[in-house]
Amino acid sequence: MSPRRSYDQYCSAARALDLVGDRWTLLIVRELFAGPRRYTDLHADLPGVSTDVLASRLKDMERDGLTSRRRLPPPGPAYVYELTPRGRELLPVIQALGEWGQADLGERRPTDAVRAHWFALPLLRALEGEGLVEVRLEEGDFHLRVGAEEGPVYGDGPAPREADARLQLDAETCAAVAGGELRLLEAVRAGRVTVTGEGTLAKALREA
């Protein structure tokens, strides 16, 4: 656990960096926007983080009120980590970083890891309205809770219930939509996104 290395500046941005400026912290937050996750899941989706650093960050974040640790009910009792409301307020920070970093994303490098749900937040920016959206990529599936006010913003795997809309697309299209080079409606019109489902969101995308 870090002995609280602070910038010691009376500045709100510096204070924020005192809490989330350490290496890996904001990426752990990004992972937890997918909902409660176990230690091992986090370690698997954050290639390169060492076990002790991950454990240390999770303790720091809990102490600082960003996350909470909860015991899952049996069977399979395990601890899961999840964002507190305060932690979820970091969404604009991650969104702003993602929007800025989009310009440097470019092609995937051979050394780059990929997880399907890393496209969730960029895609979320491109969606209006409200509802449960399931997204299918070759790399895997995830679901978005568009317009959700509380709880997880997105999740790994298929939607837990019948989705209001289902999108099928490839990573390239996903990146283009996320980067603002292609609007989702235009991607649908160009046949690069297949939309199914009966929710208002699905209908709005199809009829445009």
Next chain:
Amino acid sequence: MSPRRSYDQYCSAARALDLVGDRWTLLIVRELFAGPRRYTDLHADLPGVSTDVLASRLKDMERDGLTSRRRLPPPGPAYVYELTPRGRELLPVIQALGEWGQADLGERRPTDAVRAHWFALPLLRALEGEGLVEVRLEEGDFHLRVGAEEGPVYGDGPAPREADARLQLDAETCAAVAGGELRLLEAVRAGRVTVTGEGTLAKALREA
């Protein structure tokens, strides 16, 4: 200079953190939003940063296209560092961090350093319209270019020309306005802010 330690993730937020996630980098960006600054000025307004780290970050940032180094014309020839357009696009990131960190700012701790222009960005969020605003705090003066599309967003010291509006207030009021606990218009109405000047911005604040 860092040998480019990367998260190696095909994710726009992770890419952003590859570039600005190192310690001190975003705070250097915050300083440079005040306009071109010399090495010594940066070192003076970033208490705690060591000279070699500051030099290293400035090199990294120039290599990554965030800043540029320019020689000032004589008399007093010196190098200044300034943000590139790409660097200035980090404004939403710093704003989001500042907005989030405002909740943890609280009272000033004895160990906290303070600079007047650290209030500039929070205050900028509270201002609508367009114009040059001069702000006078006990801790010092700075000026804001509200609605500026290019160039520095704020600057240290009094405004370089006659300001469209001048605000005089104390740090406590400033923090309250920045934190959203108090709206600027209400602060003016409560007499906690003195507004002078003949610009539209000044008139709008006074007549409300």
Next chain:
DNA sequence: CGGCATCCGTGACGATACTG
């Protein structure tokens, strides 16, 4: 097997001193 704790080599960081 999931959830860490420990150990160790390397590199980043912070303070000070020094130089063009």
Next chain:
DNA sequence: CAGTATCGTCACGGATGCCG
């Protein structure tokens, strides 16, 4: 003024081990 040089310390990343 604007850094570079040096050095001690600490944080990080990787591997391994322990314990429920």
